[in-house]
Amino acid sequence: MKIPDLTELALRNLRESLLRNSLTTVGISVGVASLVAMLSLGIGLQQMASRRLVKSGLFDTIVVTSRRELRGMGREEERTGPAPGESRMLDEPARAEIEHLPNVAEAYPDIRFATELRFEDKPHLTMVSALPESAKGNDAFEGMQGSFFSSSTAPEAILQKSFAEELLGKTPALGAAEPNVAELAKPLLGKELIMRYPQRASTAPGPSASEANSAADDFAGAAYSVVSREQKLKIVGVADLDPESMRGPTRAKVFLPLQLAESLHVMLPTDLREIARADSDQPVYSSISVRVKNPAQIQGVEDAIKKMGFSAFSILDASRGLRQFFAVLYAFLGIFGSLALMVASIGIVNTLVMAILERRREIGIMKAIGASDGDVKKLFFAEAGAMGVLGGMVGVLLGWAIGQVINAGTNVYLKRQSLPPEHFWAVPWWLVGSAILFAFVVSLISGLYPAGRAARLDPVQALRYE
Amino acid sequence: MTTLPAISAERGTAAIRSENLCRYYRMGESLIRAVDGVSLEVGRGEFVALLGSSGSGKSSVLNLIAGLDRPTSGSVIVQDRDLAKLSREDLAKYRLRVVGMVFQSFNLIASMTVAENVELPLRFAEVDRNQRQKLASEALERVGLRARMNHRPSELSGGEQQRAALARALINRPQLLLADEPTGNLDSHTGTEIMDMVRGFNRELGMTVLMVTHERALAERYARRMIFLADGKLVDDRPNLPADLPSTAQRGQS
Numbered sequence: 001m002k003i004p005d006l007t008e009l010a011l012r013n014l015r016e017s018l019l020r021n022s023l024t025t026v027g028i029s030v031g032v033a034s035l036v037a038m039l040s041l042g043i044g045l046q047q048m049a050s051r052r053l054v055k056s057g058l059f060d061t062i063v064v065t066s067r068r069e070l071r072g073m074g075r076e077e078e079r080t081g082p083a084p085g086e087s088r089m090l091d092e093p094a095r096a097e098i099e100h101l102p103n104v105a106e107a108y109p110d111i112r113f114a115t116e117l118r119f120e121d122k123p124h125l126t127m128v129s130a131l132p133e134s135a136k137g138n139d140a141f142e143g144m145q146g147s148f149f150s151s152s153t154a155p156e157a158i159l160q161k162s163f164a165e166e167l168l169g170k171t172p173a174l175g176a177a178e179p180n181v182a183e184l185a186k187p188l189l190g191k192e193l194i195m196r197y198p199q200r201a202s203t204a205p206g207p208s209a210s211e212a213n214s215a216a217d218d219f220a221g222a223a224y225s226v227v228s229r230e231q232k233l234k235i236v237g238v239a240d241l242d243p244e245s246m247r248g249p250t251r252a253k254v255f256l257p258l259q260l261a262e263s264l265h266v267m268l269p270t271d272l273r274e275i276a277r278a279d280s281d282q283p284v285y286s287s288i289s290v291r292v293k294n295p296a297q298i299q300g301v302e303d304a305i306k307k308m309g310f311s312a313f314s315i316l317d318a319s320r321g322l323r324q325f326f327a328v329l330y331a332f333l334g335i336f337g338s339l340a341l342m343v344a345s346i347g348i349v350n351t352l353v354m355a356i357l358e359r360r361r362e363i364g365i366m367k368a369i370g371a372s373d374g375d376v377k378k379l380f381f382a383e384a385g386a387m388g389v390l391g392g393m394v395g396v397l398l399g400w401a402i403g404q405v406i407n408a409g410t411n412v413y414l415k416r417q418s419l420p421p422e423h424f425w426a427v428p429w430w431l432v433g434s435a436i437l438f439a440f441v442v443s444l445i446s447g448l449y450p451a452g453r454a455a456r457l458d459p460v461q462a463l464r465y466e
Numbered sequence: 467m468t469t470l471p472a473i474s475a476e477r478g479t480a481a482i483r484s485e486n487l488c489r490y491y492r493m494g495e496s497l498i499r500a501v502d503g504v505s506l507e508v509g510r511g512e513f514v515a516l517l518g519s520s521g522s523g524k525s526s527v528l529n530l531i532a533g534l535d536r537p538t539s540g541s542v543i544v545q546d547r548d549l550a551k552l553s554r555e556d557l558a559k560y561r562l563r564v565v566g567m568v569f570q571s572f573n574l575i576a577s578m579t580v581a582e583n584v585e586l587p588l589r590f591a592e593v594d595r596n597q598r599q600k601l602a603s604e605a606l607e608r609v610g611l612r613a614r615m616n617h618r619p620s621e622l623s624g625g626e627q628q629r630a631a632l633a634r635a636l637i638n639r640p641q642l643l644l645a646d647e648p649t650g651n652l653d654s655h656t657g658t659e660i661m662d663m664v665r666g667f668n669r670e671l672g673m674t675v676l677m678v679t680h681e682r683a684l685a686e687r688y689a690r691r692m693i694f695l696a697d698g699k700l701v702d703d704r705p706n707l708p709a710d711l712p713s714t715a716q717r718g719q720s
Contacts, residue, residue, distance in 0.1 A: 005589045016577045365573045368534055369587045369634065370562025372555055459534045463573065 010382035031341030032395025038337035066090035129252035130261035145185030146237035163253035352450030364462025380451035388443025392436035487540035502698035515685035518695035566635030570647035581615035625656035
């Protein structure tokens, strides 16, 4: 028989014992619904985690540290490779070398220091870091109010949202709705901040801070003094960055243009350590951020940097564990979700075996007028498959609805616990498609035994059956 | 179809030939010899009645010829096919294309309309929908049931149901019509109507008809030959002159 005929006859037969077949189909729906509910929970959680990672703006960035940095980020590197003391210094030539690696867009030093900022004569202690011009295109700065730095040397600052709240004295209570970035930005943009910082000045006579480096060559950078300085900064932007999920340069709450920060020669905590080892007047960095041209090339670049003898860390390392975790979670949720479907498939077997008993005579008639074993088998398969597809479609809807209800319910709970609402539920199209397909396949497998039994029925006996 | 088929079976080659046909069933400890060494021959275009009391094995013989059952031993050859040697698949094709069957209990599928019942064999034969509808409506026209084609079998009288079954048996244009007590559930008037139709198929369409019945009167009125069975064995095989034929037959012979 042809497929359209099969489908038509199958649907007709399903309609004939409507109640029983509906109940079986509901069974499949519940199975599919539980599977969809479980998996969409897993997918939603993963998307939630990924959203946080994306917000950290590190998807195309590798953080390079010297192996001398004892707080190295990769544990396994500490055990292999040269000892930290013998490894390379992360200085300017090293930075230049990294920048010339293939697929590297840029490599810039991470300048990050804690300092005091005065706003309207009130001091605020916070972390300041430098951003290169290229950070402008970073996902992390999506939705930023105001504008990016006008140039990389401009005395300007971008504030992290929570620091903006702090400046305005608007720190919200836990769980309360977070204030809008635009609202926060309005009273701040264009205002002035005064930053106090310790400047590292050469002991050699050098009146201007910006010329300090070249003037210090006699001493090979081996000696310097620390001077307290002030720098006026204009607030140009407020960004909605998530400070908690950040690792790397963006963990600060106030950002300065990179070249401006470099020219300030802020005394960094690592300077004390490096001074004993410095063998040139070249600046030595505690860490360098490397931006790759394409996130897909991040692994290759990371490997190349490690080969040079540095520690490297990227989002890939962070998400590797995450991916592993979610793979296990999916398997776990999938198995639990499938259990209900397995139970439902027993329902299909039961329904079809009953149908064979009931329709024995009909099968006999069909065989007598020329139906082959294959025709009868296909007809029962079609009925099983139709129940699977119908049950799958209803089940996906049901699963989606269950998900919405649970998500809404959980958010009510989160609100009571004074936590912000989360969207941890996602039903992507591929899940819709594969859930229906899965229900279809499971139904066909369930139909295997009944269909075979119907096909083998002896027509003479079947016709005698009343 | 102006000339009628000859009365004698000698004309034309054999449509059905069985040799020492046996069908035994095991029922608990005992062996039932439902068909026990039947050898018969039915020529093309013949109208043969298979008579016997209940349990004589006449329906079993019919099932063997219909390809619904397989012989324990012996052979059935229909239109040069040895049914015992056909695969299940080929046997289904044989039932589909060579044989049309009608039963005492009509055996229409209750969930389908008359038209759907009639076109069901065409679905198995994978005929296109349009063609199917055309053929079904032609067949129903022939049995005078076109007006009721969209009714369910339960909405029809017994005679109408048997007419629908005849239309279904006709739809694949089989060479062989096998009828198992076709009038058993009908009153005599309706039974006559049905039998007239069967005779029409035999004479106008040239179908070979083999009819199982226990009503001798019916057989004498329509069949050209009567085969008697008892206890699974063939006990008599004699020609018969149907009630409506004498004058025609005499004219043909003179």
